[in-house]
Amino acid sequence: MPFSENRTQKHQNLSGRKHLAVLLDPDNLTEGSCLHLLAYSGSCHVDFFFVGGSLVTTNNQSGIIRLIKAHSSTPVILFPSSSLHIDKQADGILLLSLISGRNPDFLIGQHVLAAPMLKASQLQVYPTGYILVDTGRQTTASYISGTMPIPYDKPAIAACTAMAGELLGLQYIYLDGGSGAYQPVSSEMIAAVRAAVDVPVIAGGGINTLSKAAAALDAGADVIVIGNHIEKNPGFLAEVSSLVASYNVALGVHR
Numbered sequence: 001m002p003f004s005e006n007r008t009q010k011h012q013n014l015s016g017r018k019h020l021a022v023l024l025d026p027d028n029l030t031e032g033s034c035l036h037l038l039a040y041s042g043s044c045h046v047d048f049f050f051v052g053g054s055l056v057t058t059n060n061q062s063g064i065i066r067l068i069k070a071h072s073s074t075p076v077i078l079f080p081s082s083s084l085h086i087d088k089q090a091d092g093i094l095l096l097s098l099i100s101g102r103n104p105d106f107l108i109g110q111h112v113l114a115a116p117m118l119k120a121s122q123l124q125v126y127p128t129g130y131i132l133v134d135t136g137r138q139t140t141a142s143y144i145s146g147t148m149p150i151p152y153d154k155p156a157i158a159a160c161t162a163m164a165g166e167l168l169g170l171q172y173i174y175l176d177g178g179s180g181a182y183q184p185v186s187s188e189m190i191a192a193v194r195a196a197v198d199v200p201v202i203a204g205g206g207i208n209t210l211s212k213a214a215a216a217l218d219a220g221a222d223v224i225v226i227g228n229h230i231e232k233n234p235g236f237l238a239e240v241s242s243l244v245a246s247y248n249v250a251l252g253v254h255r
Contacts, residue, residue, distance in 0.1 A: 101147025
């Protein structure tokens with residue numbers, strides 16, 4: 001099911017259990033590879049498909065969403081880099097405000113352009129504080145946005161940034177190391193953010209082993225996001241799905 005049932009319902013539906021999201025970059029998928037991934041994911045439990053990327057250079061996004069909707073009941077949530085990437089076929093959209101940066105276009109500018117389309121659509125809107133973290137290499141997200149990520153070893157900065165986002169009314173916090181990150185966001189940073197806010201925490205980027213996934217979950221992430229690693233190693237999806245399921249069993253909740 002989507003994050004919440006309607007636009008008036010808040011973030012409580014993510015509380016109390018762990019979730020798995022798969023980030024699909026339209027630039028890295030063909031129809032064939034998407035169908036293969038969907039067939040494989042049918043034997044796993046994926047809570048959400050996030051669709052989008054920091055630089056979408058193809059016209060694949062609409063077709064990818066159409067394929068997912070035709071072959072899966074898993075909610076499709078847009079992960080947009082600009083207002084150009086809104087697609088009404090999806091179930092919802094992460095309305096990302098890049099609160100780790102100081103570029104007004106990604107703090108509010110793109111949102112102003114998107115607002116009329118979103119207001120008129122049936123998309124579930126999830127106001128999300130997006131925090132880029134330096135994980136050892138410059139990412140497409142930091143380059144395109146022209147912003148400096150939060151230093152890897154400064155969890156207090158991330159915690160205060162997340163706290164400010166929550167006080168501004170953002171309902172989710174997304175900590176991201178970016179596509180192809182050398183290492184995931186640290187457990188210390190995730191834990192610091194988890195302790196600082198009451199809203200759900202999403203963590204992604206660089207989660208390419210079970211131990212890294214477990215570390216993010218143990219630190220307090222409510223949602224972990226895996227991405228391009230499953231294109232190289234599809235079996236990783238089943239492994240992470242089983243891991244998240246085991247956490248929910250321990251918590252005494254069903255996925």
